[in-house]
Amino acid sequence: MRWMRWLRLWVLCALAGAVLAGCFGGDGDGDDDSSGTTPAPPAVLGTVSGRVQSAADGGAVAGATVDVAGVRATTAADGSFTLQAPVGARSVARVEAPGFAPTVRITAVQEGQASALTAQLLPVAASAAVTVAAGADVTVPGTPALVRLPAAGLVRSDGGGAAATVTVSVTPINPALNAALMPGDFTAGSAEAPQTIESFGAMQIDIRDAAGAAYNLAPNRTATLRIPLATRAPNPPATVPLFYMDTSTGRWVQEGTATLQGTGADRYYEGTVSHFSTWNADQVTETIRLTGCVRYANNQPVAGAQVSSDGIDYSGSSRAVTGTDGSFIIPVKKGGVLTLAALTGDRLTNTLRVEAATTAADATLPNCLVTAFTTAGINVKLTWGAKPEDVDSHLLAPDGSHVYFSAPGDLAAKPYANLDVDDTDSFGPEVVTITRLMQGTYRYAVHNYSGTFDPGMTGSPVRVELSRSGMLNVFTPPAGEGSNGWWHVFDLVVDANCAVTLVPVNTWLADQPPPVTVANPVLCAVN
Known part of the structure; x- marks a missing residue:
């Protein structure tokens, strides 16, 4: 019957988060249109699953809201979520949770293949009660971050009556520490003509009253921002454009400029803005296109793999998705040094170091x-x-192998572990990949090779990210560093069934931790 046909279409459209009238291409009342317009087919859906974690320590964020193309999910106690969203090569995921600065992530939603999405939320750095009539400066202790609010300069975003007092939350974002902390994907402009940008620091501002209503600047009013300098680039420019995050498109929009001020570790970019959002001190970069490929260990092409770059001597990232033949083209900063890696489902690739400084034009990776x-x-x-x-x-494997800068290892043969990327002059990254596990205990430790302690690894700060089976664990040094040069971060114990148990250690040592060696350890099966 006709009503059953319409009911089935309605259910499919509702699952896709579509507006009823738009889904049917008519007025949405269930009647045949006299124009004879053919109803639009229902949206093709794909699965998006992953975790929301605290960027501070990798802990699960329960009760976070994840919104992809209007389809929402709430994270479980372990931070996990799964939802069905319309297929798209560049889908915008908006993620927020109480006590954290909201963020925007970009993912590819694919039919017949689950897309993995990990979102790291920064805890709100500082909050202050501000009287709307008086205005105030809101700062973040220990940083030059500042928001200067004008007197009587705030209004409710929904046009309602303003409260006398609001809470202003300010959270600086450090892309030099971790590019994944930045909302979006380091692109500005339009979908038709996207521009790749690099960041010199960013800051998120959120203003709400006791009832939870959001506030923004009143028309024709401005506020002053001081964004702490945060970049891997050795020579930040004296003046840069300001960009704000458009959460509907996941792209940055240029508006205004900022100048570099301050000295030493307290340098910042200062500028004025006419509304609040996440603001970014950036510049558009000249890019080249790198052509590459992703293969399974058996040399078969990987379709739909999500490829990402990460700047080494600049703070920026870019992304691409492989075609059916496993190939990809990714824009990267011309003259920059960067890493490339890919993810397909829960399966990771190795990481390549690329020096675009030696490449004057578009190039193909060897x-x-x-x-x-x-x-x-x-x-x-x-x-x-x-x-x-x-x-x-430093990675110590069960067979006695020691993977480090003097013995980088091998991914295709024992120890099936490799130091993919080594770095000797600040920031990193250093990347170790394990492609096949052995039964026994792996030990991972970090060594202060420079032997300097002003600051040491704690104050640097050093950060370790462990990625496995779609999960991310974050480690930061504990108290008590003193003059110890070694930090034993964690052990991975692989049992007789090849199940992996993470054992956080977080201990300072004067010398390298001893290995736990097994004679002829059993290799885990290939799948």
């Missing part, structure tokens, strides 16, 4: 990115600040 032999592949990423200059990754 080697493909290759996935782990199993979904239990593991990736460990070490980053740090400007000092100490040289911090090193």
Whole structure:
């Protein structure tokens, strides 16, 4: 019957988050239109699943809201979520949770293949009660971050009556520490003509009253922002454009300029803005196009893999998705040094270091990115600040192998682990990949090779990210560093069934931790 046909279409449209009238291409009343317009087909859906975690320590964020193309999910106690969203090569995911600065992530939603999405939320750095009539300066202790609010300069975003007092939350974002903390995907402009940008620091501002209503600047009023300088670039420019995040498109929009001020570690970009959002001190970069490929360990092409770059001598990132033949084209900063890696489902690839400084024009990478032999592949990423200059990754495998800068390892044969990227002059990253596990205990430690402690690894700050089976664990140094040069971060215990248990250690040592060696350890099966 006709009503059953319309009911089925309505259910499909509702699942896609579509507006009823738009879905049917008519007035949405269920009647045949006299124009004879054919109803639009229902949206094709794909699965998006992942976790929302605190950027501070990698802890799960329960009760976070994840919105992809109007389809919403709430995270469980372990931070996980799953939803069905319309297929799209560049889908915008908006993520927020109480006590954290909201963010925007970009993902590819694909038919017949689950898309993995990890979102790291920064805890709100500072909040202050402000009397609307008087205005005030809101700062973040220990940083030069500042928001200067004018007197009587705030209004409710929904046009309602304003409260006398509001709470202003300010959260600086440090893309030099971790590019994934930045909302969006480092693109500005339009979908037709996107521009790649690099960041020199960003800041998120949120203003609400006791009832939860959002506030923004009144018409014709401005506020002053001081965004702490945060970049891997050695020579930040004296003046840069300001960009704000458009959360509907996931792209940055240029508006205004900022100038570099302050000295030493307290440098910042100062500018004025006419509304609040996440603001970014950026510049558009000249890019080249890198052509590459992603392969499984058996040399078969990987379609739909999500490829991402991460600047080493600049703070920026870019992304691409592989075609059916496993190939991709990704824009990167011309003259920059960067890393490339890919993810397909829960399966990671190795990481390539690329020096675009030696490439004057578009280029093809000599080697493909290759996935782990199993979904239990593991990736460990070490980053740090400007000092100490040289911090090193050390992986001790069950067969006695020691993977570090003097013995980088091998991904295709024992120990099936490799130091993909080594760095000796600040920030990192250093990346260790394990493509096939052995039964026994792996130990991961970080060494202050420079031997300097002003600051040491704690104050740098050093950060370790462990990625495995779609999960991300974040480690930061504990108290008590003193003059100890080694930080034993964690162990991975692989049992007789090849199940992996993470054992956080977080201990300072004067010397390298001893390995836990097994004679002829059993290799886990390939899948």
